[in-house]
Amino acid sequence: MRFDLDSYREITDSLVRNKSRSLLTGFGVFWGIFMLLFLMGGGAGLKQLVSKNFEGFATNTTIMFSSETTKPWQGFKRGRYWNLNYTDVERMKQMVPELETVTPVISSWRQTAVNGTNSVNANVKCVKADYSKIEEPKLRFGRFINESDEAQERKVCVIGRRIYEGIFPEGGDPCGSFIKVGSVYYQVIGVDYNSGNMSINGSADQAVVIPLSLGQKIYHRGTNIDLLCVTGRSGVRMTSLEDRMRQILARSHNFDPTDKQAVFMINTEQMFALMDNLFTGLNFLIWLVGLGTILAGIIGVSNIMMVTVKERTTEIGIRRAIGATPRDILSQIILESIALTLAAGSLGIVFAVQMLRLTQSIVNHIPDMSAQFQIDFWTAIIAALLLTLLGVIAGLAPASRAMSIKPVDAMREE
């Protein structure tokens, strides 16, 4: 095919000549690419929204807490209550070398944090410095609990976002000021803006975090601890350690090592895997629906081109008679098909991006919600390339029919 301005005019002419037909045909492709991209962007946004709940949590964490035994063991009756204690921390560290962090938590619920005349409900979490490896704090101000705080039993605290907003309504850096929780005054050393919803022991934004050693004394807990949080070294699957950890606890606390309900183990790995599977499934569905719709659109294009070629038998015959080679005809039909799919598809891409933008601005207006509902640039480019390819495929059957038109047909079709 010779390319100059007229080659393009040939293509646009024949598409514009049947405006409504081109529009209706193009709509199939337009809608297909719109569906695919919109669903992809929407899926990505949804994933971000859901992931927000898990934010700040190490992905290979297991959290353990004690519960009543359900099996009798060595003379003990079932239904006996036992407690995790501080020795379990060292025991775990020594006997399970695959663990990177082992850290205890004790907590006191339904407390009130007071600053001047402002007060707000709070949960007190008593942790060691390495708790930050389990639930990563997003510090807006100050610092997290450190080892000196722990060793010297300093009366310091890190407060969550809602506590900060509740008792420091004027904003600003609260570090250094004192707040009262229960009957004790603590100096604020940091503000944690972590907003994940998965925090064990209540959400991080309602927590007042104090050093463990201090909490043990204030709440008269002795050596008992509420939770034992462990993370595995990289590459370690926490699921595979669960039995061993249960056995260690069973031996030192005298319960049946096979009694699964005596120790509750919450494994984030499983939760993340669940979520991943969910979104893999969702993505599969998105692709299935999106590609299916595009395919339907492409078949529509192919079909209409077929009709067009049939209609234009005489015209194509004339072209052949005055010297068009089969290749000229082939490229003309295929280029028409590409032009139609690409034009309709590009509109679809633009429309999808605009709709995603709208969705994003609506969602981000809702408090505590923020997510990117956009497809990335390269996805759009790949979509455009895919459209070109599909245009070629759609044009193949009609073009081969057009090529088989003999010049004599032009005269026969009178």
Add this chain to the structure above:
Amino acid sequence: MLIELRDVNKTYNNGQPLHVLKGINLNIDKGEFVSIMGASGSGKSTLLNILGILDNYDTGEYYIDGRLIKGLSEKQAADYRNHLIGFIFQSFNLIGFKTAVENVELSLFYQGVSRSKRHALAMQYLDKLGLADWASHYPNEMSGGQKQRVAIARALITNPKIILADEPTGALDSKTSEEVMQLLGRLNREEGVTIIVVTHESGVANCTNKIVHIKDGVIGQIEDNRQHSASVFGTSTIMK
């Protein structure tokens, strides 16, 4: 010899084999104005298709200007059609959504001539046929005679060796038919274009200088008609 047909045979095999051309021998020289005349079913259309490289023949030989036209690829055939032959059809066969000048340009487009050059050339040919004012009109805005003149311009523009006209007056009234035939005659006289007209009308054939009668797939009489006295209806009219 510009055109040389040697014992050309053609059989259609659509169910019942139909032997349409039974050994055609024909020579046409450069600058001749020839009509091939026959009733419908005589094989004249098939002969025209073969002459125009639109169709293949089974046996024999066909030379244009010494070039054997046989077993060509589609591309080669298209190339020869484009460069050697100009077609004029009964129903004009202009492309409806293109203007007169675009229709004339089309064969140059397929030759790969540049846009401005082919436009200028097309305008020149339209002017020559008295249609310069109609260049930007669409075929459906023109009369039959005008359309046929556009088609003639399109046939001439590649400067072909042969003009093949298939019933060029078939869709025209007698007055316009007369004009078109005179135009073809003038082109032949003044420019030396070789023109072959296929027709079943004796009046049309009478306008040409040589009449080749074809009947049942065989060439019959070849009349020298330079006196234009072949028509039984007189020399000056085309009967409709």
